[in-house]
Amino acid sequence: MSDKILVTRSSLPPFDEYVEKIKGIWDSRWLTNNGPIYTEFEDKLKKYLQCQNLELYVNGHMALDISLKALELKGEVITTPFTFASTTHAIVMNGLIPVFCDIKPDDYTIDENKIEELITDKTSAILAVHVYGQLCNITKLKEICRKHNLKLIFDAAHAFGVELDRQPIANFGDISMFSFHATKVFHSIEGGAVIFNDKKYERKLKNLRNFGIEGPESVVEVGFNAKMNEFAAAMGSCNLDYIDENIKKRKNVVEQYCKKINNIDGIKIIDYDENIKKGIKENYAYFPIVIDETKTGFTRDELFGEFEKHSIYTRKYFYPLITEFECYEEKFENIDLPVAKWVSDRVLTLPMYSELSNSDISRICDIILNLYKHS
Numbered sequence: 001m002s003d004k005i006l007v008t009r010s011s012l013p014p015f016d017e018y019v020e021k022i023k024g025i026w027d028s029r030w031l032t033n034n035g036p037i038y039t040e041f042e043d044k045l046k047k048y049l050q051c052q053n054l055e056l057y058v059n060g061h062m063a064l065d066i067s068l069k070a071l072e073l074k075g076e077v078i079t080t081p082f083t084f085a086s087t088t089h090a091i092v093m094n095g096l097i098p099v100f101c102d103i104k105p106d107d108y109t110i111d112e113n114k115i116e117e118l119i120t121d122k123t124s125a126i127l128a129v130h131v132y133g134q135l136c137n138i139t140k141l142k143e144i145c146r147k148h149n150l151k152l153i154f155d156a157a158h159a160f161g162v163e164l165d166r167q168p169i170a171n172f173g174d175i176s177m178f179s180f181h182a183t184k185v186f187h188s189i190e191g192g193a194v195i196f197n198d199k200k201y202e203r204k205l206k207n208l209r210n211f212g213i214e215g216p217e218s219v220v221e222v223g224f225n226a227k228m229n230e231f232a233a234a235m236g237s238c239n240l241d242y243i244d245e246n247i248k249k250r251k252n253v254v255e256q257y258c259k260k261i262n263n264i265d266g267i268k269i270i271d272y273d274e275n276i277k278k279g280i281k282e283n284y285a286y287f288p289i290v291i292d293e294t295k296t297g298f299t300r301d302e303l304f305g306e307f308e309k310h311s312i313y314t315r316k317y318f319y320p321l322i323t324e325f326e327c328y329e330e331k332f333e334n335i336d337l338p339v340a341k342w343v344s345d346r347v348l349t350l351p352m353y354s355e356l357s358n359s360d361i362s363r364i365c366d367i368i369l370n371l372y373k374h375s
């Protein structure tokens, strides 16, 4: 039996660097609540993302939930069904109604050409996702939001390090959210951040993170506890020193994959050349493939099973669609989302992390190629 290959493997800084970073905590006894490492991490991130306004959180989900509250949204929010549970949960937890718009078959992001038909007098925002780190059509989304007076929020959980025309993508929209979960390209064990364009949101974004406490004798909001602690901030700060190197290694992994399975009939991968033409610098967060069984002769689930037999653990990410979750299926029974449904039934994300070796990539690709031959 050959070694296991997992779908992801968290990056870690050199052990000694992390220990050095947290040493001072044993003297200061400052473990959480805006500590010195937190402040240092915040400053480093602002520089890296070239942004003015940034707040840190305990995780990406709370960052998103609090963002929707800070924007004081009402009614309906147009969003994508092809995402992680968090995106929709944040809308629903805020008492808002998610209105699902289909996605595009080329990059899996929300289909900007199908949004306007979904806008009603109750619509207050668009919550779009840069899924797999693939950028939404930012220009068109901004245009629609301006025309209809809607707020624009990006769930950029997958897109840390992505740039458009040499600009980090953090500054697009009213608010962008990043997740620093251990499985993401950049992480602080658990953590998240929001970047926002208008200072007027700052007060709520801060207060809602700490029980709505504004001063020792002043509680102004019904808030959460969503603060990032010093140990998480230290991990983030150390990891940030390696992010560019990490993304370079991921690029190598993708190039190896592409060499082997770029031109297989019925297996669609991200169009990296097209993205370069559009001025996008990728972060290579995921390596999704979409399997058209009418051309390959095998289904996504068959490939998934074959990988499993060889101790290779891939993920059906995102399957099922949000609208098919047990908690949502009765609410969203009759919504027609043909592209999202088609992709969700056929997508598989392959193992993807900076240290994935060439020999492991060969092992993975050979399984696909062998199955292809025998189908």
Ligand SMILES: *Cc1c(COP(=O)(O)O)cnc(C)c1O
Pocket: 059, 060, 061, 062, 083, 084, 086, 087, 129, 155, 157, 158, 179, 180, 181, 190, 191, 192
């Ligand atoms: C990871 C993720 C989140 C939530 O982030 P956490 O830090 O895990 O809370 C939200 N949206 C998407 C698309 C994600 O992948």
